[in-house]
Amino acid sequence: MTMLRIAVPNKGSLSAASSQLLADAGYNARRESAELVITDVENDIEFFFLRPRDIAVYVGSGRLDLGITGRDLLLDSNAAAAELLPLGYAHATFRYAAPEGALADVAELQGRRIATSFPALVRADLAGRGVTPASIVTLDGAVETAVRLGVADAVADVVETGRTLRAAGLELLGEPVLRSEAIIIAKRGAELSTSHERLLRRVQGVLVARRYVMMDYDVPSAVLEKACDITPGYESPTISPLQREDWVAVRAMVPRVEVNRTMDDLWDLGARGILVSGIQACRL
Numbered sequence: 486m487t488m489l490r491i492a493v494p495n496k497g498s499l500s501a502a503s504s505q506l507l508a509d510a511g512y513n514a515r516r517e518s519a520e521l522v523i524t525d526v527e528n529d530i531e532f533f534f535l536r537p538r539d540i541a542v543y544v545g546s547g548r549l550d551l552g553i554t555g556r557d558l559l560l561d562s563n564a565a566a567a568e569l570l571p572l573g574y575a576h577a578t579f580r581y582a583a584p585e586g587a588l589a590d591v592a593e594l595q596g597r598r599i600a601t602s603f604p605a606l607v608r609a610d611l612a613g614r615g616v617t618p619a620s621i622v623t624l625d626g627a628v629e630t631a632v633r634l635g636v637a638d639a640v641a642d643v644v645e646t647g648r649t650l651r652a653a654g655l656e657l658l659g660e661p662v663l664r665s666e667a668i669i670i671a672k673r674g675a676e677l678s679t680s681h682e683r684l685l686r687r688v689q690g691v692l693v694a695r696r697y698v699m700m701d702y703d704v705p706s707a708v709l710e711k712a713c714d715i716t717p718g719y720e721s722p723t724i725s726p727l728q729r730e731d732w733v734a735v736r737a738m739v740p741r742v743e744v745n746r747t748m749d750d751l752w753d754l755g756a757r758g759i760l761v762s763g764i765q766a767c768r769l
């Protein structure tokens with residue numbers, strides 16, 4: 486069996502969180518310095534550190550088995566690669582923007598010059614709307630400045646907080662073109678081997694452990710059904726007997742963001758001894 490080969494972002498917004506995710510999944514993908522390739526002998530995997538924008542190209546060509554990149558970068562690449570798993574970080578939207586008060590909606594991009602680092606994505610989106618721009622000006626970054634410097638009338642760019650846009654005197658135009666986040670990709674149509682699947686399962690385990698906590702509580706049997714409606718668990722809550730009659734213990738996974746509301750609801754229902762603990766790792 487050949488070694489699994491994975492592409493990992495070497496720079497930018499995706500880089501640190503991707504290395505952390507792999508480390509949490511038990512892989513030795515820590516770069517001491519500027520290594521371009523790291524071999525994790527124990528797990529029989531090679532990690533190739535590449536520019537996020539290039540990762541879809543390598544994976545689409547079949548030279549690397551899997552890669553971590555951004556959904557927006559994948560869609561802009563036209564590579565023969567497909568999304569396998571969203572990773573829950575590097576969340577951003579991709580949007581049009583124009584000088585404040587200049588344009589009313591996306592249709593008014595007709596006949597305008599649009600600056601972007603994602604020309605294929607923009608071309609496809611505008612074609613889908615039947616809008617023909619005068620030109621698409623492809624820039625490497627700091628796209629927001631293109632309007633002020635007179636090389637474009639509007640921009641299409643990654644927006645997280647919107648701070649960069651506002652600072653450049655631009656306002657959003659229309660709804661987001663897409664919502665992006667970090668994703669794992671594979672060659673389109675490729676069959677997944679057991680070692681691919683093992684890596685995906687490990688990463689999924691980390692994501693679930695990050696998203697959920699374990700909740701334990703005691704509740705009168707009379708309201709058990711209502712309690713289980715509040716904490717349905719990931720699959721199904723575990724119910725155990727208590728020595729105290731007419732009470733049971735319940736154990737269920739709860740989304741981290743809902744922990745406090747869930748505890749309030751359980752308390753109001755009559756549950757007591759509510760304990761919350763973190764999940765270190767899991768396979769579900």
Ligand SMILES: Nc1ncnc2c1ncn2[C@@H]1O[C@H](COP(=O)(O)OP(=O)(O)OP(=O)(O)O)[C@@H](O)[C@H]1O
Nearest residue numbers: 497498499537555556557558575576577643645665
């Ligand atoms: N401010 C941001 N917040 C969240 N995600 C972002 C942000 N900027 C870029 N991204 C996302 O990061 C991914 C990689 O983009 P890129 O490699 O250009 O990162 P970057 O942080 O912009 O790096 P660079 O410093 O090289 O411009 C893209 O999928 C993009 O959606």
Ligand SMILES: O=P(O)(O)OC[C@H]1O[C@H](OP(=O)(O)OP(=O)(O)O)[C@H](O)[C@@H]1O
Nearest residue numbers: 626627628643644645646647648649650
């Ligand atoms: O909505 P915000 O929170 O302001 O974030 C969005 C900005 O962040 C990224 O820029 P980056 O700093 O990577 O510079 P770049 O444009 O040179 O890539 C992106 O390209 C936007 O410009």
Ligand SMILES: [Mg+2]
Nearest residue numbers: 497498626627
């Ligand atoms: Mg950038």
